Amino acid sequence: MKTSNRRRSIKPKLSSFAANLLEQWRRLALPTSEANIVVAVSGGADSTALLLGLDDLVKQNKLAVNLIVAHLDHGLRPTSRKDALWVKELTTELGYDVVSGRTNLKSESQKSENLEQAARDARYKFLLKTATKIRATHVLTAHTLDDQAETVLLRLLRGSAAEGLSGTPAIRELKKGSNVLLVRPLLAWAHRSDTEDYCRQRQIDFRVDEMNDDEAFSRVRVRKQLLPLMKSFNNRVVEALSRTASLLNEDAEALADEAERLLELAQVPQKNSETTTPALSVSVLLQKPPAVRRRALREWILRSRGDLKRLEMVHLVAVEKLLTGERGGRIAELPDGMKVTRKQGMLELSNKKRLKMPTAPSKIRRG
């Protein structure tokens, strides 16, 4: 007992940042030993703090996982090579391996939102490749509470539904169907100020990405203008937005389950069908409220098209109107030449191109 007590008193106390990280680690049921875990580190305060917090947990024997740092140089900024070098040096000094990558996102409009999206796509592709190569089970990114609030507000500005306002999930598959999980262990609790403070406490001079100050990006303007104004109403608005996101996420999940069940109930096996997509019974769809119905229709279209690209609320509303027969019309057009037709109490999804061919009036369907 005495020995154990003495040993404990010599050990430096776990920082509160690392303690919070450990709590979240347990809450998310992440592995505490043996696993290979990729940590995405840009060199900014958030990801540097994540790496330092994990390092603290490993060195104090709270975690026995194998950390591998991944850094992608997007080649978009003059300082990006220096950032890559800095991350490599820090990681080596801490005693972990680093996998560095480089991409070249040449773009005409360097400040467009598209560039942001392209950079994100390249980053996640690199992380998946890295995780697969080293057989990692988890990839960690350092999104914070503030990032979550920004995401929720950006979606709100577009008039999103519950799914969009749910923000970023704390844990999900890195790619659909992949075994690798993408985890954000800071999302539920860490403010940006916490990550900066923790880096300072560890006396690590994190890198600053000048694009984080470029107000040509909506996200930067949300961070620098909108959130500060909202804080003048409620100083804890970041937490409030995060709470709303998590409640709406639960709503969206419950409604998706319901929609799934409705879709199964409403499917009608089709003879002589022009498509492989099953038709849906109008009367079964009408038994459920609009929130469930609309999600079932969305899922039905997704399964047939393979994606929801360019599918807007206006298309879903048009399909819904077929159900109640409002405003005449038995056909609703979707993007990419698909359409939904109401025939004899059923909704059918079909490819317009095929239907453009001259078709003889169907004897079976008439009457």
Added chain:
Amino acid sequence: MKTSNRRRSIKPKLSSFAANLLEQWRRLALPTSEANIVVAVSGGADSTALLLGLDDLVKQNKLAVNLIVAHLDHGLRPTSRKDALWVKELTTELGYDVVSGRTNLKSESQKSENLEQAARDARYKFLLKTATKIRATHVLTAHTLDDQAETVLLRLLRGSAAEGLSGTPAIRELKKGSNVLLVRPLLAWAHRSDTEDYCRQRQIDFRVDEMNDDEAFSRVRVRKQLLPLMKSFNNRVVEALSRTASLLNEDAEALADEAERLLELAQVPQKNSETTTPALSVSVLLQKPPAVRRRALREWILRSRGDLKRLEMVHLVAVEKLLTGERGGRIAELPDGMKVTRKQGMLELSNKKRLKMPTAPSKIRRG
């Protein structure tokens, strides 16, 4: 035919404001004849435009309802008597009856949100009294799209769930269980600028409420600071917020239905019960996702207490934790001395005071 054509050409064209109002009237399935309908008119642009639009519809024989104007003088502003007089004169000139009321809201903190709430309560009480007296079926208020956006943002700033973010409904019972419906026929389509423009078009010089410019009220700051900043991101953010509100309202309704069904399924008739509130089966509750479960628990508590005053999310989360047995504890405290206890696979709701009496260990319940 000729006569009819000629008559039509003499008639002044219906203003687009009145045409939009009529479209919404039909969408809300409001009565087009015989009904007595109370129009709440403060004298501001919104309610004056509502009255003028209805007047247009009545005089052009689109509506054959009996309009009665109601005006409550809150006695809060020096100009309030003049407003009352102005409304009376306008209404009489248009040829309708007016019911005027006066209240006296003396309050220590004239600028507090409580005053806003007290004024609202007094107004709705007056409207209900008026509607009952003249046997009206509907009471109309002039809330606009902009009011809806402000409401949604005020709720968002507090971290509300889907119910709060649903904003104000376009139609509801004026009081729970009342036959009188409270209707907002401008809510879905009219901007504040539309009501002002329409008043000007009709050459009516509406009254201006100086409290609408008082930035001590959060709502005024949302209007004058937050919404303008949000418009710099998306010029149609008011419509976006209204769309979000209406989608979340549909979600909340669908989930309330589900919760209602879950509550019925989970209820266990109790022998030897300390309360009249039925217990709930833990295993039945656990079959449903958190979004449905939490709403069922909320409804269960509402039915037992009669209200949800001071019930916060933290209380519901504590009750939920009893279900999964997380973090020990088989008792969750509610405000006002009520508590929820987990016993033998059931949740029981009881009044703490009664349980504070020394109770012999129950022989029936043991083991």
